[in-house]
Amino acid sequence: MSESKREQNKKANRDALLASARAVLSQLGYGAATVRDIVRGSGLAPGSFYNYFHDKEAVFEALVAEIMQPLAENLRRSRREAETVEAFLRAPFALAAEVALKDPDNALLIARNQTIFRRIFYLADSKTDIQKDLEKDLLDWTALGRIRPHDAALMAETMIALGVDLVVQVSQAPEMAEARISFLVSLFRSSLELGQGR
Numbered sequence: 001m002s003e004s005k006r007e008q009n010k011k012a013n014r015d016a017l018l019a020s021a022r023a024v025l026s027q028l029g030y031g032a033a034t035v036r037d038i039v040r041g042s043g044l045a046p047g048s049f050y051n052y053f054h055d056k057e058a059v060f061e062a063l064v065a066e067i068m069q070p071l072a073e074n075l076r077r078s079r080r081e082a083e084t085v086e087a088f089l090r091a092p093f094a095l096a097a098e099v100a101l102k103d104p105d106n107a108l109l110i111a112r113n114q115t116i117f118r119r120i121f122y123l124a125d126s127k128t129d130i131q132k133d134l135e136k137d138l139l140d141w142t143a144l145g146r147i148r149p150h151d152a153a154l155m156a157e158t159m160i161a162l163g164v165d166l167v168v169q170v171s172q173a174p175e176m177a178e179a180r181i182s183f184l185v186s187l188f189r190s191s192l193e194l195g196q197g198r
Contacts, residue, residue, distance in 0.1 A: 014052045016042040018066070021059045022109055030060060030113045057120075060113070064120050067106050071095060072130050079137045085147060085193045088137075089185045096163040097177045100170035107171035114168065122160045131156055147192040159188065 003011070020041030024033045035056055039049045053059040078091035100107040110117050122131055138152040162184055170177045 010052075013042075013044055013048060016044060017049060017052055017059065018062060022063055022105060025060065025063070026105065026108045026112050030056070030116045057116070060116060061120055063109060064117060067099065067103075067110070068121065068128070068130060071099065072128075072133065075130060076133050076137075079134075085189055086185060088141065088147075089188050089192075090181065092134075092159075093163060093166060093181045093184050096166045097170045097181055100167045101174055101177060104171065107167055110164065111168045111171050114164070118161070118164060121164065122157060131160060134159060145194070148194055150192065155188075155191075 017038060020043075021033075021038045024037045024041050027033075028037065033056065035049050036046070038056070038059065039046055042048075049059075053062065074095050075092050078095060079088055082088035082091060099110075121128060127135075134156040135152045138147070138150070138155055141147045142149055142152070166180055166184065169180055
């Protein structure tokens with residue numbers, strides 16, 4: 001069944017607001033940008049913003065969701081398909097680096113707004129699907145005896161924090177992507193791999 005004209009207009013308006021928000025927040029930063037700036041960039045009427053979003057944080061949360069929802073499934077799949085600790089670690093960090101390499105607009109949005117991005121993405125009171133999935137996979141691998149026992153919640157938070165740092169760093173120096181991924185893999189292997197000295 002095709003969308004009605006009204007539904008198409010609503011989607012187009014929401015998309016216009018999101019596109020404007022991405023541009024404005026990337027340029028001005030979350031602290032300096034206003035709802036008025038976002039609406040002005042969208043070409044919509046001033047009051048239209050509130051038909052779609054409660055406030056500036058809500059539109060930023062929608063932008064974060066647009067970046068992270070497709071990534072979440074790829075991260076989950078990469079870990080579930082991993083046969084070694086190396087693969088379990090490398091593939092997700094490589095996917096994080098790809099955000100910077102293949103989507104520089106979103107990488108700029110993250111880099112310019114790191115504090116609010118981190119608060120929404122992994123420092124909020126409720127855990128994101130990416131956090132829950134990573135913790136579950138860490139616990140599953142521990143239960144199977146594939147990695148050493150550890151604090152899975154703390155490990156997941158640390159891995160995600162360094163994954164965000166990786167996006168920012170690779171967006172600024174793409175030529176260092178592989179070196180940074182390899183360093184992170186080595187760092188976490190030393191903590192998780194069985195048989196590594198403590």
